[in-house]
Amino acid sequence: MKRNDRSFLRMAVFVVVLGLVFGFAGPSFGPVQAPRIKRDGVRLIERAIGVQPAGAQAASGPVALTSEALAVLKRDYSRAVIDEAKVRDLTYAAIQGMLSTLNDPFTGFLDPDDWRSMQDTTQGSFEGIGAVLEPYGRDVRVVRPLPGSPAFQVGIKAGDIIFSVGTHDDQTGKLIKTTPTLGKNINEVVKLIKGPRGTKVTVTVMRLSAPKPIPFVIVRKHIEPPVVNVWMEDNEPKIGRIVLNEFNERADDQLWKAWTDLKKQGARALILDLRYNPGGLLDMAVRVGSRFVDRGAVVIVQEKNGVRHTLQANPRLPKIGDGIPLAVLINESSASASEIVAGAIKDHGRGKLIGQHTFGKGLVQTLFPLSDGSALRLTTAKYFTPNGRDINNKYDEEKRPIFGSGGIMPDVEVEQSPDWVDQQFEDKAHDTQLKKALEVLRSDLQIAARR
Amino acid sequence: MAKIMRTSARIGILLALSALSVTVGVTLGKWVFRGSSPLAGATAASEARAGGGAAASGPIWLEPSDPLDTMRDVLETMQNEYVDKVEADGKFAAGAVRTMLYTLDDPRTRYWTAEQLKLLEQQLDGKYSGIGAVLAVVKVKQDDIEQRRVTVVAPALGGPADLAGVRAGDYVTEIDGRWVIAYDPRLDLNRLALRTMPDKEYRQIIKDATKKLQDGVSWPRALEQLTQATGKAITLTLARPGSSAPIKVKVERADVQVAPVAFSKLPSGIGYLRVTQFGRVTAGEVQNAVRSAGRLAGLVVDLRDNAGGPDEAGPKSVVRSASAVLGALGVTDPAGQIAKGSKRTPIVASPEDGAPQLKGKLAVLVNRGTAGIAEVVAAALETRAGAKLVGSNTQGDSSYHKLVRLSQGAMTLTAGTYMTAAGKPVPATGLKPAVAVATGGPRLDKDAAVAKAVSVLTGAGGRS
Numbered sequence: 001m002k003r004n005d006r007s008f009l010r011m012a013v014f015v016v017v018l019g020l021v022f023g024f025a026g027p028s029f030g031p032v033q034a035p036r037i038k039r040d041g042v043r044l045i046e047r048a049i050g051v052q053p054a055g056a057q058a059a060s061g062p063v064a065l066t067s068e069a070l071a072v073l074k075r076d077y078s079r080a081v082i083d084e085a086k087v088r089d090l091t092y093a094a095i096q097g098m099l100s101t102l103n104d105p106f107t108g109f110l111d112p113d114d115w116r117s118m119q120d121t122t123q124g125s126f127e128g129i130g131a132v133l134e135p136y137g138r139d140v141r142v143v144r145p146l147p148g149s150p151a152f153q154v155g156i157k158a159g160d161i162i163f164s165v166g167t168h169d170d171q172t173g174k175l176i177k178t179t180p181t182l183g184k185n186i187n188e189v190v191k192l193i194k195g196p197r198g199t200k201v202t203v204t205v206m207r208l209s210a211p212k213p214i215p216f217v218i219v220r221k222h223i224e225p226p227v228v229n230v231w232m233e234d235n236e237p238k239i240g241r242i243v244l245n246e247f248n249e250r251a252d253d254q255l256w257k258a259w260t261d262l263k264k265q266g267a268r269a270l271i272l273d274l275r276y277n278p279g280g281l282l283d284m285a286v287r288v289g290s291r292f293v294d295r296g297a298v299v300i301v302q303e304k305n306g307v308r309h310t311l312q313a314n315p316r317l318p319k320i321g322d323g324i325p326l327a328v329l330i331n332e333s334s335a336s337a338s339e340i341v342a343g344a345i346k347d348h349g350r351g352k353l354i355g356q357h358t359f360g361k362g363l364v365q366t367l368f369p370l371s372d373g374s375a376l377r378l379t380t381a382k383y384f385t386p387n388g389r390d391i392n393n394k395y396d397e398e399k400r401p402i403f404g405s406g407g408i409m410p411d412v413e414v415e416q417s418p419d420w421v422d423q424q425f426e427d428k429a430h431d432t433q434l435k436k437a438l439e440v441l442r443s444d445l446q447i448a449a450r451r
Numbered sequence: 452m453a454k455i456m457r458t459s460a461r462i463g464i465l466l467a468l469s470a471l472s473v474t475v476g477v478t479l480g481k482w483v484f485r486g487s488s489p490l491a492g493a494t495a496a497s498e499a500r501a502g503g504g505a506a507a508s509g510p511i512w513l514e515p516s517d518p519l520d521t522m523r524d525v526l527e528t529m530q531n532e533y534v535d536k537v538e539a540d541g542k543f544a545a546g547a548v549r550t551m552l553y554t555l556d557d558p559r560t561r562y563w564t565a566e567q568l569k570l571l572e573q574q575l576d577g578k579y580s581g582i583g584a585v586l587a588v589v590k591v592k593q594d595d596i597e598q599r600r601v602t603v604v605a606p607a608l609g610g611p612a613d614l615a616g617v618r619a620g621d622y623v624t625e626i627d628g629r630w631v632i633a634y635d636p637r638l639d640l641n642r643l644a645l646r647t648m649p650d651k652e653y654r655q656i657i658k659d660a661t662k663k664l665q666d667g668v669s670w671p672r673a674l675e676q677l678t679q680a681t682g683k684a685i686t687l688t689l690a691r692p693g694s695s696a697p698i699k700v701k702v703e704r705a706d707v708q709v710a711p712v713a714f715s716k717l718p719s720g721i722g723y724l725r726v727t728q729f730g731r732v733t734a735g736e737v738q739n740a741v742r743s744a745g746r747l748a749g750l751v752v753d754l755r756d757n758a759g760g761p762d763e764a765g766p767k768s769v770v771r772s773a774s775a776v777l778g779a780l781g782v783t784d785p786a787g788q789i790a791k792g793s794k795r796t797p798i799v800a801s802p803e804d805g806a807p808q809l810k811g812k813l814a815v816l817v818n819r820g821t822a823g824i825a826e827v828v829a830a831a832l833e834t835r836a837g838a839k840l841v842g843s844n845t846q847g848d849s850s851y852h853k854l855v856r857l858s859q860g861a862m863t864l865t866a867g868t869y870m871t872a873a874g875k876p877v878p879a880t881g882l883k884p885a886v887a888v889a890t891g892g893p894r895l896d897k898d899a900a901v902a903k904a905v906s907v908l909t910g911a912g913g914r915s
Contacts, residue, residue: 063523065544065859066551069562070519072855076866078791079557090551091518095525097550098543102533109525182635211654304534368528372516376525379534 066094092374096185104379105135105395106365112373114187117194127197130223131156132278133190138182140189142205143333144276146225146245147425154216156205158276158333163213165192166202173200197222227251229425230258232265234438237445240267243425244288247280247337252287259291259320269325269441271434272341273425275355279336282364286311288337289344291320292351297386298344301364304380313344325444326351327437330410332403335359343385343408352440353410355433360393360406412436522547541859552862558588558599559852560864568861570678571854575760575767577728581678582685583610583707584617585758588670591622591633598633600624601673603689604846605756605820608727608893610707615700617689618891619756619820620846624697625688626676632667636660680706714740716747721905725753725893726776729824731766734775734803741779741809749812749908751901752780752832755842756892759823761854761863770798773824777831778802781809786831788874789851791867798827800835813838814904817882818890822846823869826882830871833882840884841904847881 070090074082082090095109130149131142142160145151166178181189193201197220204215227250233241240262244255262270272292279285282301289298293313302308328351330342339358345351364381384390385408393406420430428434530537549562563571570580585604590597601623606613623631639660668676676685682704689698711728714736722744726733744750762769770789777786777800787798802808815829815838826845832838851867869877886907890900 061539061541061859062526062544062547063519065857066522066547067519068857069548069551069862072857072862073864076853076855077555077560077864078851078867079560079865080555088518090554091522093554094547094551095522097553098522098526098547099529100550101542101546102529102537107533180635180638206657211651211657304532304536363534366532368524368532370521370524372518372521374521376528378529378532380532381534 062094062098066091099376106361106363106377107379108185108187108377110187110375110377113191115369115373115375117190126194126223128194128220128223129156129201129203129218130221130225131193131203132276133162133186134278135186136161140181140184140186143278146223149223149225150218150221151203151216154218156203156216156218157207160205160207162189163204163206164202165189166204166215166217167192168200168202170196170199175202178202178204195220227254228258230261232262232267233271233428233434234442237268237442238266239269239271239438239441240265241271241273243273244277244338246277247284247288249281249284251280251284252291255288255291256318256320267324269327269445270321271327271329271437271441272345272351273329274334274338274342275329275331275433276333277335277338278333279338279361281337282340285337285340287314287317289341290314290317292326292341293344293348294319296348299340300384300386300388302382302384308384325441325448327441328353329355329433329437330358330408331356331416331433332359332407336361336363339391339408340383340385343389343391346408346411347386347389352412353408354412354437354440355410355414356416357404357409357413358391358407360391360403362391362406412440544859548857548860548862552864557865558590559850561862563861563863565860568856571761571861575728575730577607577709577711577730579607579610579678579707579709580680581676581704582612582615582617582687582702583607583705584612584677585760586623586674586677588674594639596634596638599670600633601631601670601677603820604822604848605727605758606892607707607709608756609709609895611703611705613892615702616698617687617700617702618691619758619818619822620692621698622690623673623677623687624690625686626668626673627686628688630663630667631673632664632669636663679704712736712740714744716744717751717901717905719905719909720748721908722747722750723753723901724750726825727757727893729757729759729769729772729776729828731772733772734779737776738779738803744809747809747811749814749905750780750809751814751816751904751908752838753816753893753901754821754825754829755816755818755890755900756820757822757825758820759825759848761852762824762866763854769824773828774799774801775803777828779808780813780832780836782831782835784835785872786835787827787872788870789867790870790876791851795870796867798831800831812908814886814907815840816890816893816900816904817842817845817884818892818900819843819846819881820892821882822848823850823852826877827869827871829882830873830877833885834872839886839904839907840882841886841907842884842888842890842900844881844883845877847877847879849877849879 070082070087073090074087080086092109092111099107099109129151130146131151132144132146133140134143140162142151142156142158142162144158145156162181164178164180166175168175179192181192193203195201199220200217201220202215202217204213206213225245227245227248229243229245231241233239240259242255242258242262244251259270286298290313295313295315297310298313299311300308301311326345328342328345330338330353334342335358339361342353342358346353362383363379364383365377366380368376368378370376382390382392391406391408394402396402414433414436417430417432420427420432526543530539545562545564552560552562573580574585584606587602587604588599589602591600592598603612603617603619603621603623605619606617624633625631639656684701684703686699686701689700691698709727711726711730711733713725715723717723722740724737724740726737760769774786779802782800784800785797786800789796789798813832813836815832817826817829817840821829822845826848829840829845833840849869850865851869852863853866854861854863871877886903888900888903
């Protein structure tokens with residue numbers, strides 16, 4: 001009886017999921033997409049029901065063993081009281097352990113604290129130091145400090161490896177404890193670093209160029225990161241530049257607004273800067289991709305069991321630039337959703353990619369909120385560029401991505417100047433990649449003019 | 452109903468393309484959760500109600516629930532939705548329990564896979580593989596850094612480690628020149644960062660530390676290598692308490708069988724009884740020895756390198772075995788206790804009906820390899836049977852730990868504290884023998900410590 005209920009509910013779940021994944025829940029996708037949704041939906045539901053009994057049976061393994069071990073601990077363990085709270089912590093650890101056997105750094109369990117703070121972050125405003133972090137083998141490293149953030153102001157740089165985090169007393173500001181971060185997962189590190197505005201945290205980083213770990217005492221602030229930065233990069237000829245920082249829910253709106261601005265000012269060519277953009281929502285990537293690609297595939301998503309879905313560009317969505325010269329700046333911190341957009345632009349020949357090869361993450365994660373306030377982040381699909389290229393990196397034994405084994409190659413490869421101030425998008429004087437993009441666009445404009 | 456609500460919460464699924472990065476204090480790559488706002492949650496719940504006949508109210512994620520239900524959900528989702536095929540083999544269960552027990556940060560509390568368990572059981576039956584030693588990972592604090600060190604609790608008599616000169620209490624710091632990772636070497640750097648030294652020197656230190664970590668061997672892997680039956684010899688670097696220079700020894704790897712009990716009558720009319728293990732057959736063999744010995748002028752009980760071991764329910768219980776041995780050796784109760792919180796479980800010396808009980812003077816040989824229940828036995832013989840302890844300080848391992856079989860593999864866990872017959876925990880510095888003699892493990896011939904014990908019993912040089 002119970003099982004039947006669950007099967008029914010799973011059906012509901014799948015319909016909703018498909019609505020989100022393939023329907024894009026918005027009016028902008030036309031009827032072209034509709035029949036496909038239905039067909040896929042039915043197939044996926046069948047699959048779900050078919051899997052159910054086997055799944056339920058196999059489920060007894062890890063849960064049963066964890067339950068046994070917990071019972072033993074409750075009865076016999078002498079070094080700590082195994083109360084309800086402890087059981088919860090232990091079980092969460094068991095879940096982490098179970099997931100870790102998948103050897104997938106993108107799959108993980110978010111306990112209610114992690115999940116709550118993640119949801120907080122989606123509300124738009126936060127209190128912290130303003131550094132984007134990523135897992136790096138057994139370490140956590142800085143993708144970039146957000147311009148203007150406390151992390152940026154004290155001098156934390158892209159590529160810094162977090163070495164330890166010092167916790168301060170909120171009242172007195174005194175350093176209480178220093179926690180080394182090697183081997184801690186990214187959520188744990190984030191938890192250590194985050195805190196209310198006005199309070200202090202010491203973040204010590206390792207940097208290749210520095211002889212010693214560098215401690216930074218940082219006062220946390222209220223931060224609201226801009227989704228896009230936009231300005232006219234060059235006036236003669238008029239070349240606009242849009243820096244897209246992430247693919248959140250506002251990304252497409254902001255991008256479109258930025259473009260309308262540039263257009264009003266008479267931009268004749270565009271630089272889309274995706275450097276250090278770590279990605280975001282899949283549907284947003286497809287929407288942004290649709291701004292540049294007239295029709296056809298933006299990305300091909302391959303589900304479990306090898307079923308592929310082509311996510312098409314929405315032909316009705318107004319296009320950015322309507323064929324004007326386009327250069328896309330990428331580097332090895334352009335990841336996932338950025339790679340979808342860059343890949344679509346490259347495969348459709350819409351613009352030139354300039355910079356360094358991208359991060360190499362062609363995997364889609366789904367977040368499954370769970371009833372006790374925790375959530376599961378699970379890799380549920382792979383994706384390929386419209387031409388069918390797998391961009392995933394290979395990983396070494398330490399789970400470190402082998403850079404260069406995946407990712408999207410630029411059309412014009414340009415190493416960044418070592419003098420460039422990391423992620424200082426305003427530091428134009430040292431930005432070799434930007435200079436190259438301007439050069440390419442100027443010549444494109446000349447060629448266009450001669451015709 | 453709880454189930455329905457749990458599932459309905461999942462309707463709040465959203466598909467996010469992972470921004471694999473997390474923004475500290477700002478955003479996790481700005482995941483936007485359309486379905487997870489309270490409003491969406493409520494909508495989802497009402498949809499579920501329409502279908503499943505359940506009523507839902509309030510924010511669904513505040514529902515208290517059994518965390519195992521969460522685990523069940525995660526497992527099911529993983530099996531149904533993970534991008535690659537998920538084999539439903541035992542590795543998920545092992546991974547779950549291993550990690551869970553690991554977070555207790557107590558080296559004695561750990562998970563054993565079926566293969567590891569097999570090796571442990573053989574060892575408890577006196578059959579050793581690899582270097583031939585009882586090994587443990589212990590927490591040691593040194594230079595303010597908490598370290599995990601692979602320790603030789605006791606080498607097996609006549610085994611490769613014993614023959615190569617490995618001693619109880621030695622720390623294995625390197626295997627074939629590779630550091631056994633005891634702690635994050637960067638903690639050293641943290642300390643050094645406060646000191647002034649030329650940058651170049653410091654850079655070298657960082658380089659060395661990084662290399663040390665990269666080339667290092669984790670302790671689970673080290674234990675595996677040390678217990679592997681394959682014949683290739685390995686070179687161990689040992690740190691021996693009290694000796695400042697590291698010791699390097701080449702050790703073969705071979706199987707070795709050690710009889711838990713050995714008895715002989717020495718020319719002086721003194722009996723010599725060696726007990727290296729409190730296993731299933733130990734008590735019976737001790738009783739046989741006492742019976743066959745007849746009248747003795749005295750008895751030397753050799754508990755050197757008796758590592759104790761995890762206790763188990765049933766006939767394999769080391770405590771039960773020790774109780775019977777104590778009974779046969781004429782100890783009067785109480786012989787000791789196991790303390791857990793305020794609870795005290797007595798260790799009862801239990802002479803079996805009709806079994807002979809030894810009458811006569813006793814000397815007990817101990818060393819650093821005398822650990823756990825063996826220390827309780829030594830203390831009981833001293834306090835309750837007037838025995839003289841001869842040798843060097845014992846290990847000081849008061850942790851009472853248990854082995855519990857699970858449906859897959861097994862777990863060991865700390866389940867209490869050993870208290871001696873005097874009602875105090877086994878001291879961390881070990882029992883201090885009345886007659887101090889520096890001694891390693893038992894020797895098969897020309898054992899100076901045995902000679903000393905004999906002289907204590909015959910009064911020819913002892914202080915009795």
